[in-house]
Amino acid sequence: MPDNIVLIGFMGSGKTTAGKILAASLGWSFVDTDAMIEEDAGLSIKEIFARYGEQYFRELEQAAVAQAAASRGAVIATGGGAVLSGDNVRRLREGNKVVWLQVRLETALQRAGVTGDRPLLQERRREEVAELFKRREPYYTFADVYIDTDGKDAAAVAGEIKEALKLWLASLK
Ligand SMILES: Nc1ncnc2c1ncn2[C@@H]1O[C@H](COP(=O)(O)OP(=O)(O)OP(=O)(O)O)[C@@H](O)[C@H]1O
Ligand SMILES: O=C(O)C1=C[C@@H](O)[C@@H](O)[C@H](O)C1
Ligand SMILES: [Mg+2]
DSSP, X not given: OOOOEEEEOSXXXXXXXXHHHHHHHHTOEEEEHHHHHHHHXXXXXXXXXXXXXXXXXXXXXXXXXXXXXXXXXXXXXXXXXXXXXXXXXXXXXXXXXXEEEXXXXXXXXXXXXXXXXXXXXXXXXXXXXXXXXXXXXXXXXXXXXXXXXXXXXXXXXXHHHHHHTHHHHHHHO
């Protein structure tokens, strides 16, 4: 059994930030599919989208998810769109606990919109981003646990995840 904690959710929901804190507090390793892709390609996500397009990025993401899902006892932060692929969802669910970090669109944009390193949020009208946010929502609902992150800092979110998975974590020992 892989026994990983997999974090899913929209850009800016805090998967990377809360995931690192959670992994440190459990003494587990931390894996981030976006970081794996950047490392393997030697390019930033922004550069991959600009040079090769989203479809190529999704292929790299599929390989990164397969590699991450082969971990054991890790916290896995996924990219916001990793759940669009049925193959990815199957791999991420298998033997793991999946946690959806929920966020309101306004909060997500405040957190993630300004840095310029998320191509799907850049040079897009507000209505288009709102449409993407709405379109994405159903893809996250397969999670085992839902955590609302609005108004909570990343450490509080990590604490809530641990609390929600308390019995499952105890069963691993
Ligand atoms: N709970 C939180 N409260 C306030 N700010 C947060 C919180 N979680 C993350 N942030 C901040 O929001 C920004 C985006 O967070 P993060 O990169 O963790 O999101 P993500 O879900 O991993 O996004 P992506 O899907 O693009 O990888 C960062 O600057 C981070 O410091
Ligand atoms: O939601 C998305 O489709 C994305 C989220 C980010 O984590 C990156 O994986 C990339 O910017 C695409
Ligand atoms: Mg991230």
